[in-house]
Amino acid sequence: MTIDHSELLHAFRPEACLVAGALLVLGLDLATGRGRTAERRARNAALLGLLALAAALAATFAAAPSGPLAAGTMLLDPLARVTRAGVLGLALLALAATPGTLRLPHAAEYVALLLFATAGFTLMAGTTSLLLGFVALELASIALYLLAGFDKSRPESAEAALKYFLFGAVAAAFLLFGFSLLYGLTGALDLPGIARGLAAQPVSPLLLVAVVMVLVGFGFKAAAAPFHLWAPDVYQGAPAPAAALIASAAKLAGLAFFLRLLGSGLTAPAADGPPAPWTGAVAVLAVLSLVVGNLAALGQGNVRRLLAYSAVAHAGALLLGVLVSGRAGPGPVVYYAVTYGLATVGAFLVLAVLDGQGGAQAHADLAGLHRRSPLLAGALAACLLSLAGIPPLAGFLGKFLVFAEALKAGGPASLPGAIALLAIALSAVALYYYLIVLKEALVRAPAPGAPVIRVPAGAALSLIATVALLLALGLVPDLLLRRF
């Protein structure tokens, strides 16, 4: 098999834009930064980063869909295109909000790391090779570890980075172990090859071990219960824009990789054959995540920890979507992940702005937000209600599509159907904890003397764009769905 390098270059244009952008940011800051204020340097870096992201986004849209590339390591199918666009968009929103909110030294490094992480995400979106996938995952993860610990002025940030790193490393080890077992079983690294290899042999205990290893690895990465324990601390400690990225784009990219791995690598040989070996394990993870996430979120007094547990719960719903994606295709679950990512980014950006104005940790810190900044309060309301699944915001339709597919798979008596009913029942619980936060923001009076919040222009634009996207995707879901 030969590799057509011009085709490859074409396919990797977004990644190229990102890497070049990152290097440019670093270089330019080194060359011209001296003598300028930190604020100015940060703004320049962010501007360059935004340009790189925008270029990458444009390149994504420009790339024509094609078959397998580079000896079967890449596949630019609709899933890859949507995921790439999604992670780039989310990164764009997260980055646009940084100038003026994140007051850190070494802003250029921050931007460069963000771009590297995004490059990892876009690679994950399209890869069909275990090796490339793992490399992309680690590229993104290492950048994210650094981003989590970027705020050196706060010990919580360091704690978050350390925890994230330790858990991430363990997850990577599991994943790698699983991957090597798969390679050993089938002698192939590309997913179609693995599928062919597995079809030729009976289900062996070794395969099950491999599947479990992979699931544990992904479970850690995606913060699915019972592997979620790092998430609350990381969400709490990391700088808010970094947490936004961890919670949104990383999930979306990981989901795409996971879907591909399970869908084209470990799928059942025939549609009406026995269920794929991973079905039961994924179902267990989904149920646990839904229950643990929703119930634990009830007891949280800290907004970020609450968002972390809500992320666990949403991971459960995503796993349900993965469970039914064989029948329904990736559309519903990717739509879910994109809209979830949007809402999460929005919520963290609100927190990021608040961080610049004295911090926002406990629910009570949000008190009277509607007086201090109607924009922030409105955006927070839209994002949290989308997370809760209130129409016409996009989060509702995501849930709706996933649950509909789950029930269509076999009625309420089937496994996915039953999980969907459980998830629907738990959505009422979820509304409660989101409303608790919104009560502070929209109902309670501000603490005496709390100043009016000035929202930086970038953050304001970013928030408005997030809410607009949530509404647009909720009202016209075919914008995204018809791309599949």
Added chain:
Amino acid sequence: MNSWPILSLVVLAPWAGAALLGLRPGLGDRASRWLGLAFSLSTAALGAVLLAGFDPARTGLQFVERHAWIRSLNVHYHLGLDGLSLVLVLLTAAVAPAAQLSGWGRAGPARVPTLLLLLLQGAALGVFLAQDFFPWFTCWELSLVPAYFLIRLWGGPGATRAAYQFVIYTIGGSAFLLAGFAALFAATGTFDFGQLAQLGRDGALAERLGPWGVRAAFAGVLLGLAVKVPLWPFHTWLPPAYAAAPTGTVMLLTGVLSKMGMYGFLRLLWPLFPAQLHAAAPALLALAVAGIVLGAWAALRQEDLRRMLAYSSINHLGYCLAALFAVAAAAGGERPAEEAAAAALAGLVLQLFNHGVTAAALFLGAGILEARAGGRSGLGDFGGLRATAPAFAAFAGVAFFASLGLPGLSGFVGEFLIFRGLFGLHPAAAVLALPGLLATAQFLLTAWRRVFHGPVQGAAAGFAPLTAAERSALVLLTVLMILPGVAPGLLTSLTHPLVTAWAGHLPR
């Protein structure tokens, strides 16, 4: 038949007066009173027109007005009048102005009570004239509202509780009456009394409702009417309400509203459920007799004039109920039974009118006494009134003896006919009711003696002379107590063919 919707006018004229009063919040007391009196007299004027145009020989409805009202529920605006309705309209025409006049001496704003009395009058007239359940029930329920507020806001001590009890008891009955008619409509698709009565005669009603359905419907309607009359033991709301209500209100309550219940028995229960009433009549007759006897005995033990009169009302309406139930219990086919039934029914209709006038007059008298005794109406609060207020004593005497059934006064004819019929149809009941008659005589005479004879005492001393309003009201009612006694034919001629027709349709 005639171009003027005269029955609508009868009902709407008092309401028009009420509306006029309602729309003029600044109206003075004097003007309010005169306006109220004028509009309450409208019934008398229109009643005279009706009387002139009425053909007693025809037993069907006359002056009929019938228009579609609610097509989806097959409801018609259907008014009509027969002899029974006419008698009751005339009764209302007599009692309502007297009730208006009775309030002229009271202090305080006059506009709202006058308005409410007019509302009450119109509602009662609507009940007597409506021939479709929907408008009938509308007026039936609407009559409660002004009565409630009159008792609640202008009543004596205990008025709050009495008014509440009055309305809840009555609505408690009406709700089941409504449920009964809902059942009838579900089975027949009509609310028209005439059509329902036709179906009731054919037995089609029982057929369509099923054996239990028809019993349930009968029980519902019976309950609603029994509370209103009231039939013993559904009477407990009555004494407190009559004791607490202001004079004009209680005059309308006993004079007209209690007749609504009796009218319901004659217009609804009997024609619609002849077989069921026939079956239940012995038991009901026992209750009616119990009402006669126990009402009289309870009256005997009262120390308060109003409460005594209240129980006497139960007693007197017991005669009407007994007459009806005896007739319903009787099997027809034999000539003597038919005659006795005709007598009982004729007596019943007469008694309705006479009791209405007499009871109103008695309560008016009690009200006059009260007004001069600072609100007290105990039998022991007065004495020797005959000496200090001879004119009043004369009027009161007529009322007392009419109530007692003295020949020559109105009460006698009715009660005589009822007992004649009762002896013919159900001698045992007649015998059992006799002690009631005797007890009635005793409590009325005792009260008469204690209030009007003996040494002058209590409020009797310095008894202020009757005002013009009081005098006119008393004169009006007194004439109507003497006239039917002297010439009972005036009334019986209106209802004779009707009553004969009823008696001729006894179940065979």
Added chain:
Amino acid sequence: MSALPWTIYVSLAGAALLLALGRASPGVARGLALATALAGAALGAAGAAGFTAQPGLQTLVDIPWVAGPGIRYHLAADGISLVLVLLTGLAATAGVLFSWNVRERAAEFFALYFLLIGGVYGVFLSADAFLLFVFYEIAIVPKYFLIANWGSTNREYGAMKLVLYSFAGSALVLAGLLWAHAAGGGQGFGLAELTRAASALPAAQQVPLFGLLFVGFGVLAGLFPFHTWAPTGHVAAPTGVSMLLAGVVMKLGAYGCLRVALPLCPAGFAAWQPLLGGLALAGILYAGFVALVQEDFKFVIGYSSVSHMGFVLLGLAAATPQALAGAVLQMFSHGVIAGLLFAVVGRMVYERVHTRRLDHLQALGLHRHLPFPALVFVIAALASMGMPGFSGFPAELSILIGTWRTAPLWALGAAAGVVIAAAFTLRVLQVSFFGPAEPAAPTEAHPPPALDPITWPERAGAALLLAATVYVGLKPDALLGWILPALHSPALQPILRGTTP
């Protein structure tokens, strides 16, 4: 006819405009709010003027929306929707008039208010189950903020309880809809498609499916024993919102039961019918008895709402043409009457004397100080008691007639309910307004109240609602003429018992 969809758009546009105004003066906000409400009402009336009653839904708009699951933006109306759209217009207008005294964040208040109204209009006009559900949810969340922000007694608790109950109910509905959708092989969410799919299910599956849908919608309709959100929510809410809650939001639940639950699962309904009748009766009687012993004026009205909605549910459970027609008429009637009652209690009385304790009110003898509210309350109370001449009477009569054909015992139970309604209404009437028979001498504890005069918006709002209840009471054909033909729709035939006599 084609004006009807604009009721939704106008309300939502009004909400958006008000939100954009942000911190405009209360005067501007309420002027805009009144204009929006009137526009909605006028559009509803215009739609009614061009409406010809016929069985089945008449499509207003039908365009594809989400291709995958076959979701369509399909608005349609029949006589039932029309009646409820008119009710919404009335209630919204009256609610604005009785919210005239909202000063704090008035623009936001009215923005949320019209978001709610837009959702309500949408529910009544949706012919696609997904669309209906979306509007249903849109109507739920604003309630939380309206109550928690502008409410009174225990407002955060009441708001949260109300919203969680509603949302839990809607979760059941969502599960049911998805199930029905799956049963049809994922062929669209149109009510017609879902009905075809779900009614073909075996009875064993229809029974739980019907339970999900009916109980889910029933929560919002105050179905016993899931009614407990209603009294606390009504009490906590600001007046205009109480009026909407009782006036139209509870109707959403009943409408969902009628439009979705009943047609979808005829066999499930047959199995549930005895239980539903029992629950409806339990609601009527239980709420009635509870209302009888309340010490808070507004709680009495709150429980009375549950009791009256019990009649609606009883009518639905009886499922005869008369009973269903009566149920819809009762929805309208209760919407108007409950609005009036809440207006008197929350706005006319509470805003002036600042107490709702019945024993305090009794000492005040309010009818002497507030004659206009007293008169309004008397009439509203009479209407609420089911007095003939007001809209409640033909509704209850129809329900009784219809119920009798299904289960005579229910009719007797309902008659008992009428008596209890009379008892608690009369009690609260005489305690609240007609205090001591003699004016008590003013004391230190009870100085003679110096009360603000009744304002014109209050008079206008009360007159509007009074006129509606009297007009419908005297001429129920005005609404029944629309409702009855709608009951001949093919979707309802499998569940109907008996025929119109």
